[in-house]
Amino acid sequence: MSTKRLLFGLNVPASAAPGADPAAAAVAAERLGYDFVATSDHPCGDSPTFETWTMLAWMAAATSRISVASRVLGVPYRNPAMVAKMAETLQRLSGGRLILGLGGGYSDDEFRAFGLPVPSARDKVDGLADAIRIARGLWSQPRFSYAGRIHRTDAAQLTPKPQRPIPIWLGTFGPRALAVTGRLADGWIPSLGFAPPDVAVAMRRRVLDAAVAAGRDPDEITCAYHLSVRVQDTVRGDDDPAAEPVAGPPDALVERFLGYVRSGFTAFSVALAGPDADAQREVFAQQVIPAVRAAA
Numbered sequence: 001m002s003t004k005r006l007l008f009g010l011n012v013p014a015s016a017a018p019g020a021d022p023a024a025a026a027v028a029a030e031r032l033g034y035d036f037v038a039t040s041d042h043p044c045g046d047s048p049t050f051e052t053w054t055m056l057a058w059m060a061a062a063t064s065r066i067s068v069a070s071r072v073l074g075v076p077y078r079n080p081a082m083v084a085k086m087a088e089t090l091q092r093l094s095g096g097r098l099i100l101g102l103g104g105g106y107s108d109d110e111f112r113a114f115g116l117p118v119p120s121a122r123d124k125v126d127g128l129a130d131a132i133r134i135a136r137g138l139w140s141q142p143r144f145s146y147a148g149r150i151h152r153t154d155a156a157q158l159t160p161k162p163q164r165p166i167p168i169w170l171g172t173f174g175p176r177a178l179a180v181t182g183r184l185a186d187g188w189i190p191s192l193g194f195a196p197p198d199v200a201v202a203m204r205r206r207v208l209d210a211a212v213a214a215g216r217d218p219d220e221i222t223c224a225y226h227l228s229v230r231v232q233d234t235v236r237g238d239d240d241p242a243a244e245p246v247a248g249p250p251d252a253l254v255e256r257f258l259g260y261v262r263s264g265f266t267a268f269s270v271a272l273a274g275p276d277a278d279a280q281r282e283v284f285a286q287q288v289i290p291a292v293r294a295a296a
Contacts, residue, residue, distance in 0.1 A: 074105030182210025196242030
């Protein structure tokens with residue numbers, strides 16, 4: 001089992017439907033002892049949603065301890081140098097509580113709908129690598145020039161600089177993107193829906209191998225797992241480890257999460273499923289998280 005302190009995050013939907021209150025959800029998560037709140041980034045669609053970055057700032061302003069995480073920002077939606085500036089500001093105003101999650105952006109339909117160029121698979125991965133290098137350069141150098149295949153800067157000055165490191169987690173799945181994660185990122189956050197447990201183990205190995213090849217300590221990379229969970233009286237009828245939500249009573253969920261820990265995951269982003277999600281987040285915080293930590 002891991003010697004790292006396990007992190008548990010609560011997914012806060014970006015829904016802007018009547019009654020949605022992401023700030024109240026973040027306050028509740030902080031009170032219950034979750035380590036971070038996270039939200040995804042899908043600006044286009046017929047369901048009412050908040051814009052992710054604005055929502056993260058709103059949740060950070062309503063809280064004082066809990067971290068806020070983008071899970072994950074689609075790099076092609078926003079200029080990477082501007083994202084670096086946005087991240088420094090949110091990190092500073094929140095007292096160092098930002099986890100900057102980035103991804104290549106998988107929904108080509110969203111790019112088309114918003115009039116954005118549709119990147120190829122190669123462009124998404126190369127652009128993601130450029131974005132990380134640009135952010136790190138702007139955060140650390142007085143004037144930063146960078147000529148990537150997709151993104152560039154020219155003697156860019158970002159002032160002030162971050163007062164403390166801003167962790168960058170990537171939501172990646174393909175071989176080239178996993179290699180970028182190992183070479184450049186601080187964390188990896190796949191979703192169970194795209195990376196079932198057996199597949200995620202193999203993907204994680206690609207990430208760590210790439211880290212070693214780049215001369216990095218693989219233990220420096222936080223491996224997080226995003227999954228949908230439902231706390232209920234009975235274990236779901238099938239035994240498919242790839243099925244979501246992962247459902248069952250607290251003791252069964254503890255065993256499932258311990259299995260993920262044994263596979264090398266030390267952080268979890270949990271989306272609680274069902275109309276009683278508010279009640280579930282309390283049960284999960286009080287009966288599942290402490291038991292997993294004690295056993296791990």
